[in-house]
Amino acid sequence: MKLKLISFIILLLVQASAFADVIIVKGRVVDAQSKQTLPGAVITIPELKISAITDPNGEFSFKSLPNRGRFLFSIEYVGYKSLTKIVDLSAGTPLVFELQSSIIETHEVVITGTAISANNKQxxxxxxxxxxxxxxxxxxxxxxxxxxxxxxxxxxxxxxxxxxxxxxxxxxxxxxxxxxxxxxxxxxxxxxxxxxxxxxxxxxxxxxxxxxxxxxxxxxxxxxxxxxxxxxxxxxxxxxxxxxxxxxxxxxxxxxxxxxxxxxxxxxxxxxxxxxxxxxxxxxxxxxxxxxxxxxxxxxxxxxxxxxxxxxxxxxxxxxxxxxxxxxxxxxxxxxxxxxxxxxxxxxxxxxxxxxxxxxxxxxxxxxxxxxxxxxxxxxxxxxxxxxxxxxxxxxxxxxxxxxxxxxxxxxxxxxxxxxxxxxxxxxxxxxxxxxxxxxxxxxxxxxxxxxxxxxxxxxxxxxxxxxxxxxxxxxxxxxxxxxxxxxxxxxxxxxx
Incomplete structure (x- = not known):
C-alpha cells in the first residue's frame, strides 16, 4: 500500500511538471546612489522556497516562476540594508532592486509563520x-x-x-x-x-x-x-x-x-x-x-x-x-x-x-x-x-x-x-x-x-x-x-x- 501511495505521488509530480509553462523572470540589483550593479546579491522568494544569486553583471533570473500573482521578494547584500518588496509577476517587466549602503546591516525580516508572509514591520x-x-x-x-x-x-x-x-x-x-x-x-x-x-x-x-x-x-x-x-x-x-x-x-x-x-x-x-x-x-x-x-x-x-x-x-x-x-x-x-x-x-x-x-x-x-x-x-x-x-x-x-x-x-x-x-x-x-x-x-x-x-x-x-x-x-x-x-x-x- 505504501509503495502504491509513493508511486501515485511521483506520478502526480511528473504530470504536473510536464504540463507546466516555464516562465523566466529577470532583473538586476544595483546601488541606489551610484547605480552600479552588485554581483553576489541573494534574492529569495520565501513563499515559493526558491533563491537566486546575481552574476558578475549584477543580474539574476528565475526560470520557473508563475506568470501571475504577487509575491514578497527579499534581497540581501553585504554592506547594504536588506530590502523586501512585493512584486506583481503579471507585469512582465524586468526587475530592478536598489539597495542602500549601510555600515550597519539592518534586516527587514520576512515572517512566514503568520497567516500571510510579510515584513515584520507589517x-x-x-x-x-x-x-x-x-x-x-x-x-x-x-x-x-x-x-x-x-x-x-x-x-x-x-x-x-x-x-x-x-x-x-x-x-x-x-x-x-x-x-x-x-x-x-x-x-x-x-x-x-x-x-x-x-x-x-x-x-x-x-x-x-x-x-x-x-x-x-x-x-x-x-x-x-x-x-x-x-x-x-x-x-x-x-x-x-x-x-x-x-x-x-x-x-x-x-x-x-x-x-x-x-x-x-x-x-x-x-x-x-x-x-x-x-x-x-x-x-x-x-x-x-x-x-x-x-x-x-x-x-x-x-x-x-x-x-x-x-x-x-x-x-x-x-x-x-x-x-x-x-x-x-x-x-x-x-x-x-x-x-x-x-x-x-x-x-x-x-x-x-x-x-x-x-x-x-x-x-x-x-x-x-x-x-x-x-x-x-x-x-x-x-x-x-x-x-x-x-x-x-x-x-x-x-x-x-x-x-x-x-x-x-x-x-x-x-x-x-x-x-x-x-x-x-x-x-x-x-x-x-x-x-x-x-x-x-x-x-x-x-x-x-x-x-x-x-x-x-x-x-x-x-x-x-x-x-x-x-x-x-x-x-x-x-x-x-x-x-x-x-x-x-x-x-x-x-x-x-
Missing part, C-alpha cells in the same frame, strides 16, 4: 527571528539556543539535551513547534525529554510570542516556534555544508553534513547529524551517567515549477539519555551501589549505563503550494511516529508509542485593493499505546478538526487584521485493569472552541 503579532548564526551558537539543543536569544522565551530543562520551550509562562501543550510546516507531535506533556528535531537542520526560526490560536488551533495559546528549512539553491547548483562544534564541560561533539541541489526545478536535500557527550561537570564534581548521544537523518525531494512547488520531507531522530540520581559522598564524588567510588574514566565514558531513555521520532510529510487563477492553495499532509522508552534493563519499563496523521489546507485569495483573505482547515488523528510493563498515563485516541477565516487590510503604514476560528476535539482515554485493580478508568472528553 505584522501585528510579536515575532522574533533567529538566523543561522544564532542557531549555531554553543548550546546543547535547538530550544536551548533560542531561549538565550529570544525575549519572552525561556526553557524547562532537566538535562543537557532536554529542553521544553516556555513562551510568556506557557509551555507543554500550549506551545506549538512547526517543522516543514507540520506540528511536531510527541509527548508534549512531559519534561523528561526535549523537542525531537535536529538543531542543525533549520536555516532560520521564527518565534511568535502570544496567542496564535487563530491559525494553528487552541494548542498555540502560548505561541509558535516555526522552524524554516534552508531554501533550495539556484538552478544548476549543488551546495554542501559541514558543521562541527565541541564543548569542554561534558566533551560534547556535534557534527552535521548537508548536500542540496537544484536541476531544472528538481530539488533535493540530504543531511546527517550526530552528537555525543559524556557526564557533565558541576563546580564540585561530575554527575555520573548524565551523557547523551543523538542521531539525525533527514531528506527532501521535490519540484519547484511555475505552478508552485511540491516537496516530500523525511526525517529520523534518535536520542539516548542517561539517568542517575544518587547522593554524592562528602559532596565530592558519587558511589556505586557496592560503595566503590566512580573513577575519572567512568565519568568520561561515552557509553550510557542503565537507567537511560531512548527517544525516536519518524516523520514524513508532503508540502505543496499550488498557484491558481485567483490565488494559491497550500496543502500539507503528514505522518509522525513518536516512541519514548525508559529502560532499567534491556526491556523498557515505560514505552509510549504515538502515531499521528495530520492534514492542513489553506487558500490565499489574491490581494485586491489592500485586502488579503485567507481560508483554512486542519485535522489530526492521534493513537497512543502503552507497550511497557509500567503505566504512567492511559493509552488514548485523539481526533481534532478546525477551520478558520482571516482577512488583512493594508493601507499606507497601517495594517488591520481580523479572523474567526472553530475547533472540535475528541479525546478518548482508555481504561486499564491491572491485577484485578482499575488503574485507569475510561475517560471520553469533547471540546469545542
Amino acid at each position: 505584522n501585528s503579532t510579536s515575532v522574533s527571528a533567529v538566523g543561522r548564526d544564532g542557531l549555531l551558537r554553543q548550546s546543547t539543543n535547538l530550544i536551548d539556543a533560542l531561549a538565550h536569544q529570544v525575549p519572552g522565551m525561556s526553557q524547562i530543562t532537566t538535562g543537557p539535551s532536554i529542553s521544553k520551550p516556555v513562551i510568556r509562562g506557557l509551555s507543554y501543550n500550549r506551545v506549538v513547534t512547526l517543522s516543514d510546516g507540520v506540528k511536531q507531535q510527541g509527548q508534549q506533556w512531559g519534561d523528561e525529554h526535549g523537542i525531537e528535531i535536529d538543531q542543525y537542520s533549520s536555516d532560520r526560526v521564527e518565534v511568535l510570542r502570544g496567542a496564535a490560536s487563530l491559525l494553528y488551533g487552541s494548542d498555540a495559546l502560548g505561541g509558535v516556534i516555526n522552524l524554516l528549512e534552508p531554501l533550495t539553491p539556484p538552478d544548476g547548483q549543488i551546495k554542501g555544508e559541514f558543521l562541527t562544534n565541541y564543548s569542554t564541560n561534558n566533551g560534547l561533539t556535534g557534527t552535521s553534513l548537508m548536500l542540496t541541489g537544484n536541476e531544472n526545478g528538481l530539488v533535493w536535500r540530504a543531511r546527517g547529524s550526530y552528537k555525543n557527550a559524556y557526564s557533565f561537570k558541576t563546580p564540585d564534581y561530575y554527575f555520573p551517567n548524565s551523557g547523551f548521544n543523538e542521531t539525525d537523518l533527514s531528506g527532501m525531494i521535490g519540484l519547484n515549477k511555475s505552478w508552485g512547488y511540491s516537496h516530500i520531507n523525511l526525517s529520523y531522530f534518535k536520542n539516548n539519555i542517561g539517568f542517575y540520581d544518587p547522593e554524592p559522598a562528602n559532596g565530592l564524588n558519587f558511589l556505586h551501589d557496592d560503595g566503590t567510588p566512580f573513577t575519572q574514566d567512568e565519568y568520561k565514558s561515552r557509553t550510557l549505563e542503565y537507567p537511560k531513555q531512548d527517544i525516536r521520532h519518524y516523520k514524513i510529510n508532503w508540502d505543496n503550494n499550488f498557484i491558481t487563477e485567483g490565488g494559491n492553495l497550500k496543502v500539507n499532509l503528514g505522518y509522525q511516529k513518536n516512541q519514548r522508552r525508559e529502560l532499567d534493563g534491556p526491556d523498557p519499563s515505560l514505552f509510549f508509542d504515538l502515531n499521528t496523521y495530520s492534514g492542513d489546507v489553506k487558500y490565499y485569495v489574491t490581494e485586491a485593493n489592500g485586502w488579503q483573505p485567507v481560508f483554512g482547515a486542519s485535522s489530526d488523528i492521534g493513537h497512543s499505546l502503552n507497550k511497557g510493563s509500567e503505566f504512567l498515563i492511559p493509552a488514548y485516541d485523539t481526533y481534532g478538526v478546525g477551520a478558520f477565516a482571516y482577512i488583512k487590510k493594508t493601507w499606507d503604514k497601517n495594517t488591520f487584521n481580523a479572523g474567526i476560528r472553530y475547533d472540535y476535539r475528541k479525546n478518548k482515554g482508555k481504561g486499564l485493569v491491572e491485577d484485578g485493580e482499575a488503574k485507569f478508568t475510561p475517560l471520553p472528553t469533547n471540546f469545542r472552541t
Whole structure:
C-alpha cells in the first residue's frame, strides 16, 4: 500500500511538471546612489522556497516562476540594508532592486509563520527571528539556543539535551513547534525529554510570542516556534555544508553534513547529524551517567515549477539519555551501589549505563503550494511516529508509542485593493499505546478538526487584521485493569472552541 501511495505521488509530480509553462523572470540589483550593479546579491522568494544569486553583471533570473500573482521578494547584500518588496509577476517587466549602503546591516525580516508572509514591520503579532548564526551558537539543543536569544522565551530543562520551550509562562501543550510546516507531535506533556528535531537542520526560526490560536488551533495559546528549512539553491547548483562544534564541560561533539541541489526545478536535500557527550561537570564534581548521544537523518525531494512547488520531507531522530540520581559522598564524588567510588574514566565514558531513555521520532510529510487563477492553495499532509522508552534493563519499563496523521489546507485569495483573505482547515488523528510493563498515563485516541477565516487590510503604514476560528476535539482515554485493580478508568472528553 505504501509503495502504491509513493508511486501515485511521483506520478502526480511528473504530470504536473510536464504540463507546466516555464516562465523566466529577470532583473538586476544595483546601488541606489551610484547605480552600479552588485554581483553576489541573494534574492529569495520565501513563499515559493526558491533563491537566486546575481552574476558578475549584477543580474539574476528565475526560470520557473508563475506568470501571475504577487509575491514578497527579499534581497540581501553585504554592506547594504536588506530590502523586501512585493512584486506583481503579471507585469512582465524586468526587475530592478536598489539597495542602500549601510555600515550597519539592518534586516527587514520576512515572517512566514503568520497567516500571510510579510515584513515584520507589517505584522501585528510579536515575532522574533533567529538566523543561522544564532542557531549555531554553543548550546546543547535547538530550544536551548533560542531561549538565550529570544525575549519572552525561556526553557524547562532537566538535562543537557532536554529542553521544553516556555513562551510568556506557557509551555507543554500550549506551545506549538512547526517543522516543514507540520506540528511536531510527541509527548508534549512531559519534561523528561526535549523537542525531537535536529538543531542543525533549520536555516532560520521564527518565534511568535502570544496567542496564535487563530491559525494553528487552541494548542498555540502560548505561541509558535516555526522552524524554516534552508531554501533550495539556484538552478544548476549543488551546495554542501559541514558543521562541527565541541564543548569542554561534558566533551560534547556535534557534527552535521548537508548536500542540496537544484536541476531544472528538481530539488533535493540530504543531511546527517550526530552528537555525543559524556557526564557533565558541576563546580564540585561530575554527575555520573548524565551523557547523551543523538542521531539525525533527514531528506527532501521535490519540484519547484511555475505552478508552485511540491516537496516530500523525511526525517529520523534518535536520542539516548542517561539517568542517575544518587547522593554524592562528602559532596565530592558519587558511589556505586557496592560503595566503590566512580573513577575519572567512568565519568568520561561515552557509553550510557542503565537507567537511560531512548527517544525516536519518524516523520514524513508532503508540502505543496499550488498557484491558481485567483490565488494559491497550500496543502500539507503528514505522518509522525513518536516512541519514548525508559529502560532499567534491556526491556523498557515505560514505552509510549504515538502515531499521528495530520492534514492542513489553506487558500490565499489574491490581494485586491489592500485586502488579503485567507481560508483554512486542519485535522489530526492521534493513537497512543502503552507497550511497557509500567503505566504512567492511559493509552488514548485523539481526533481534532478546525477551520478558520482571516482577512488583512493594508493601507499606507497601517495594517488591520481580523479572523474567526472553530475547533472540535475528541479525546478518548482508555481504561486499564491491572491485577484485578482499575488503574485507569475510561475517560471520553469533547471540546469545542
